[in-house]
Amino acid sequence: MSTTPAAESNVDVLVIGAGPAGLMAAHALAKFGVNVRIIDQRPAKVAAGQADGIQPRTVEVFQSYGLAERLLREGNQLHTAAFYNPNSSGGIECTGRARDVSADTARYPYEVTLHQGAIENIFLDSMATIGAKVERPVTPISMHISENSSELADPTKSPVRVVLKHLDAPEGQDTEIVNAKFVIGADGAHSWVRKTLNITLDGEQTNYIWGVIDILPTTDFPDVRNRCAIHSNNGSLMIIPREGDLIRLYIQLTDTDVVDPNTGRVDKDRMGPEELLQVAKKSFHPYTMDTDAFDWWTIYVIGQRVASKFSVHDRVFIAGDACHTHSPKAGQGMNASMNDTHNLAWKLAHVLRGWTDISLLKTYEFERRKYAQDLIDFDKKFSALFSGKPHTEENQDGVSHHQFLEAFQTFGLFTSGIGVHYAPSTIVNTTHQSYASNLIIGQRVLPHVFVRVADGRPFEIQDLLPSDARFKILVFAGDITQESQVARVKECAAHFDKPEGFFRKYGGKNPEKVFDVLAICSQQKDTLSYTDLPEVFRAHWSKVLTDDQDMFKRTGGDGYKTYGIDLLQGVVAVVRPDGYVSMLAPLDGVQDIDQYFSGFMRA
Amino acid sequence: MSTTPAAESNVDVLVIGAGPAGLMAAHALAKFGVNVRIIDQRPAKVAAGQADGIQPRTVEVFQSYGLAERLLREGNQLHTAAFYNPNSSGGIECTGRARDVSADTARYPYEVTLHQGAIENIFLDSMATIGAKVERPVTPISMHISENSSELADPTKSPVRVVLKHLDAPEGQDTEIVNAKFVIGADGAHSWVRKTLNITLDGEQTNYIWGVIDILPTTDFPDVRNRCAIHSNNGSLMIIPREGDLIRLYIQLTDTDVVDPNTGRVDKDRMGPEELLQVAKKSFHPYTMDTDAFDWWTIYVIGQRVASKFSVHDRVFIAGDACHTHSPKAGQGMNASMNDTHNLAWKLAHVLRGWTDISLLKTYEFERRKYAQDLIDFDKKFSALFSGKPHTEENQDGVSHHQFLEAFQTFGLFTSGIGVHYAPSTIVNTTHQSYASNLIIGQRVLPHVFVRVADGRPFEIQDLLPSDARFKILVFAGDITQESQVARVKECAAHFDKPEGFFRKYGGKNPEKVFDVLAICSQQKDTLSYTDLPEVFRAHWSKVLTDDQDMFKRTGGDGYKTYGIDLLQGVVAVVRPDGYVSMLAPLDGVQDIDQYFSGFMRA
Known part of the structure; x- marks a missing residue:
């Protein structure tokens, strides 16, 4: 037994677990310049299988971190969903096709499929460019949170003490004590962090048992490259086409397939990938479905659970599968997980920089637990519909194509992530919604x-709102060929320049570090020079835009109309660092923005 | 003096010079799997300045090699051109703005600016992924081409003997003899290869003297981020905005500025960047233009010359500045250069693989020398207009805004590269143009x-025609819900399968190596499965397309109409490996394609 004292170190944020949720957290925090470490107990990352669907909103989030280009280059796209149901001759037939994504406003109107290892690589490679990496194999063995309330209230203190074990270090030198200001437990469904905090998972297992195989198919099935929901008299199937020529099959199983009659429990040894394919083949009749190679496979029972709380003292947080589990067929798992930590990362950065009060962190659980609960509610309905028997001549009570399609489309907005709507809180203020009726506060x-x-180049506005931890202030300045509007815009700019206004008060000497201001006029570009705007609205020549088409009239135009903003009046929109609209204010009412920020920011 | 005998080696293609033309050649050839070496005498590549404008067609070419993504990420875009002319108070004023690119069909409707070193890096990094790199500092010291006609006619022979000197190797071990099948001289305006071959440059110097400075400006000039053509009473100016906040100024100089009165020749020592800026400042009045830093500068006299021939025995070729020089203000230099070798690379690959007759190489000079001559003709007109005195009250004979704008737009199609139109030859057959009136043969x-x-995903067709050295066969199969059309399509497919048809005759056992076949129907996607097409038209599920919109109706549709193809009748289009339309044939006249390929291919 060694007597070497354990090494001791300090860190601002310790992330436990390097799956998608943990990597999104560590990547964002490292990008924001936060002192962060991320550990994982596995000696190497996953290579195949696991989660693989990226929803439209998540692609937008990737883009905000500069990661979408590679995701889209490597991933497969699902544009079309096809529905198959029993036909009268004992096989299946196509009963309809629809858009795979039903959210009209999706910037990327498709799902992207790519195996989890490749998605993790996107984060890892981007982290490597800024010197951040995952420490592995390292596992936490104990964690203690101070109960001293003044310590907990002070964001400069490190009230969390975690003991880590470096699994490949020599015995006696393998232990490290980390004093962390904050800890994120992104350590999966069997989360050590959650268990250590005694947080319960509320919910239950279902009776739905599914098998999954990833294969390179040989088939005459015409929709093999579409997402397919197949209801057959032999059970239900789902196809998720993957990168390259791979497809994933979700195969409904029965108790007799996998339940051990002696124990009454699922016994995964009762079936292998070959047996799973045999079950699938029956449902594909009259089409053929064969393969030479299985890339990955698993069997699971759907469980639908949400953690009773997402944090302890707002110092240790859980995220991703650690706080919610649901069926993979909604294609939500990895998306909900990454969006958890996308929501949390900027808040931690602001608290650590001393810009905001530590109470800001309460909004993480407030916003993300509600989402997780909605997700479970959706998943219950969808799983029941999908696992149910199809409607046929003999089974009039079965699920009809119409019922299923309606559910698919109703829930589409939710599953795409586009419909995520954070409720009013200290950081979501809906008072002036009427000034931009379609720029929904909380979305x-x-x-x-x-x-x-300055150069007539068209820009997707989302690309001007990168995830860089800054609040974005969009000054929709209206038409400044109008004298009266010039006066209003000048007055508004003057407020930005006042020492007691939010911009100087919370921005300090260098407000561009905290606030990124863009001016967006409503007039045609020919009538405007970027130098026409007050200086505080154009820190750089690139900050002035207008609501017009590009030189070829291929894109742009009608932005005020699309957002529901009065062309002459304008509005000031505050956008959170994670891309969600925080609040609106009229140009002559920007003191309301002072009040908004005074609710959580520190001068 | 060492007596070590020189090392001797063999290579299929030796590229001399690693500027844009040489790198385009080496990159393409390496991608095609050709045994290629590229040498450059400079110990390191250029870091700043030099050529910097990438025209719309060149962006399309970059995209065809998978290189546009990075080019667009790093480069600046020019969407707008602004024109300034003298006003009545002695300064300049904006007299109009226009699209910087006037070619309506440009896929990328803008110019991209990025310094030459960054552009070279795009090639170098892509080459590195396939193990290719530039050997430097290495210079050729002698070259000998065999005059043996049977050797010259045999593409498996290496009739070119080049002696190389490795400039950083110890004396006595620094010489290497390379026996090359082909040599490309891409060694710039002072080309050693051209001089060694005794090829003359025809044309002359002008009297137009220009200075160039790359600066980070401090200015109140509102069009500083647009391409500007400024005619002032103090001389002409052009602004080319660059990556980041850099701009390039082209500044017209007078003899008194730079000509040595004793020698009558341009003396570059008479002016430095500060003096150039002082000249520019006068033309900018009443706007200010200052800088703290000069990134690069030069002074040049416009020369407009074309080499008398582009090759010797179709074994040694010259490309880029080695065979044509012109003024940089047309933004053409680097573009013409890279498109020279884009034109040549696939031809060399085909000859080296034994697929085509060596006579194919004659089309390089035929196609590119005509282009270079047109470029010079254009450049003469444009330079004269731009260097001329502006039209004013006092100078009624000066160049008016209207004259200049008209020239700018007339030549726009040419300068963009979009209008490049290769004349009929063994590889450009215009017989059946009427079957697709807007798919212009030679463009x-x-x-x-x-x-x-198969999956409803929209694709830009250019992305399905990568520069991979294969001929693309686009089978516009029409509407196969029509019985009569099914018969025609089947008959056409049967011809592909005949041993004497071009597909089997020149494709051998693995025709997909030579020919990439895509089927493009005219009907709505709901009425079609990819499995409906004959197998020879769908080597992979991804090869079947149709003329329809995507699931969100955001893109696509009306393709047959745009191309001028009859919706029911269809057409077969042959596309050269470099993306130019080679020939068309009716579905029931594909024997004409056999004849086309028999003109230069070998069974």
Whole structure:
């Protein structure tokens, strides 16, 4: 037994678990310049299988971190969903096709499929460019949170003490004590962090048992490259086409397939990938479905659970599968997980920089637990519909194509992530919604193309709102060929320049570090030079846009109309660092923005 | 003096010079799997300045090699051109703005600016992924071409003997003899290869003297981020905005500025960047233009020359600045250069593989020398207009805004590269043009979005025609819900399968190595499965498209109409490996394609 004292170190944020939720957290925090470490107990990352669907909103989030380009280059796209049901000759037939994504405003109107290892690589490679990496194999063995309330209230203190074990270090030198200001437990469904915090998972197992195989198919099935929901008299199936020529099959199983009659429990040894394919083949009749190679496979029972709380003292947080589990067929798992930590990362950065009060962190559980609960509610309905028997001549009570399609489309907005709507809180203030009726407060900024005044280049506005931890202030300045509007815009700018206004008060000497201001006029670009705007609205020539088409009239225009903003009046929109609309204010009412920020920011 | 005998080696293609023309050649050849070496005498590549404008067609070419994504990420875009002329108070004023690119069908409707070193890096990094790199500092010291006609006619022979000197190797071990099948001289305006071959440059110097400075400006000039043509009473100026906040100024100089009165020749020592800026400042009045830093500068006299021939025995070729020089203000230099070798690379690959007759190489000079001559003719007119005195009250004979704008737009199609039109030759056969009136034979394939049948994903057709050295056979199969059309399509497919048809005759056992076949139907995707097409038209599920919109109706549709193809009748289009339309044939006249390929291919 060694007597070497354990090494001791300090860190601002310790992330436990390097799956998608943990990597999104560590990547974002490292990008924001936060002192962060991320550990994982596995000696190497996953290579195949696991989660693989990226929803439209998640693609937008990837883009906000500069990661979408590679995701789209490597991933497969699902544009079409096909529905198959029993036909009168004992096989299946196509009963309809629809858009795979039903959210009208999706910037990326498709799902992207790519195996989890490749998605993790996107984060890892981006982290490597800024010197951040996953420490592995490292596992936490104990964690203690101070109960001292003044310590807990002070964001400069490190009230969490975690003991880590470096699994490949020599015995006696393998232990490290980390004093962390904050800890994120992103350590999966069997989360050590959650268990250590005694947080319960509320919910239950279902009776739905499914098998999954990833194969390179040989088939005459015409919709093999579409997402397919297949209801057959032999059970239900789902096809998720993957990168390259791979497809994933979700195969409904029965108790007799996998339940051990002696124990009454699922015994995964009762079936292998070959047996799973045999079950699938029956449902594909009259089409053929064969393969030479299985890339990955698993069997699971759907469980639908949400953690009773997402944090302890707002110092240790759980995220991703650690706080919610649901069926994979909604294609939500990895998306909900990454969006958890996308929501949390900027808040931690702001608290650590001393810009905001530590109470800001309460909004993480407030916003993400509600989402997780909605997700479970959706998943219950969808899983029941999908696992249910199909409607046939003999089974009039079965699930009809119509019922299923309706559910598919109703829930589409939710599953795409586009419909995520954070409720009012200290950071979501709906008072002035009427000034931009379609720029919904609590939702992500609606994608739209505006034209940059200085060079006439069209820009998707989402690309001007990167995830860089800054609040974005969009000054929709209206038409400044109008004298009266010039006066209003000048007055508004003057407020930005006042020492007691939010911009100087919370921005300090260098407000551009905290606030990124963009001016967006409503007039045609020919009538405007970027130098026409007050200086505080154009820290750089690139910051002035207008609501017009590009030089070829291929994109842009009608942005004010799309957002529901009065062309002459304008509005000031505050956008959270994670891309969600925080509040609106009229140009002559920007003191309301002072009040909004005074609710959580520190001068 | 060492007596070590020189090392001797063999290579299929030796590229001399690693500027844009040489790198385009080496990159393409390496991608095609050709045994290629590229040498450069400079110990390191250029870091700043030099050529910097990438025209719309060149962006399309980059995209065809998978290189546009990075180019667009790093480069600046020019969407707008602004024109300034003298006003009545002695300064300049904006007299109009226009699209910077006037070619309506440009897929990328803007110029991209990025310094030459960054552009070279795009090639170098892509080459590195396939193990290719530039050897430097290495210079050729002698070259000998065999005059043996049977050797010259045999593409498996290496009739070119080049002696190389490795400049950083120890004396006595620094010489290498390379026996090359082909040599490309891409060694710039002072080309050693051209001089060694005794090829003359025809044309002359002008009297137009220009200075160039790359600066980070401090200015109140509102069009500083647009391409500007400024005619002032103090001389002409052009602004080319660059990556980041850099701009390039082209500044017209007078003899008194730079000509040595004793020698009558331009003396570059008479002016530095500060003096150039002082000249520019006068023309900018009443606007200010200052800088703290000069990134690069030069002074040049416009020369407009074309080499008398582009090759010797079709074994040694010259390309790029080695065979044509012109003024940089047309933004053409680097573009013409890279498109020279884009034209040549696939031809060399085909000859080296034994697929085509060596006579194919004659089309390089035929196609590119005509282009270079047209470029010079254009450049003469444009330079004269731009260097001329502006039209004013006092100078009624000066160049008016209207004259200049008209020239700018007239030549726009040419300068963009979109209008490049290769004349009829063994590889450009215009017989059946009427079957697709807007798919112009000799021009690049018109960009358009079609939908992939298997998964409903929209694709820009240019992205399905990568520069991979294969001929693309686009079978516009029409509407196969029509019985009569099914018969025609089947008959056409049967011809592909005949041993004497071009597909089997020149494709051998693995025709997909030589020919990439795509089927493009005219009907709505709901009426079609990819499995409906004959197998020879769908080597992979991804090869079947149709003329329809995507699932969100955001792109696609009306492709047959855009191309001028009869919706029911269809057409077969042959596209050269470099993306230019080669020939058309009716579905029931594909024997004409046999004849086309028999003109230069070998069974």
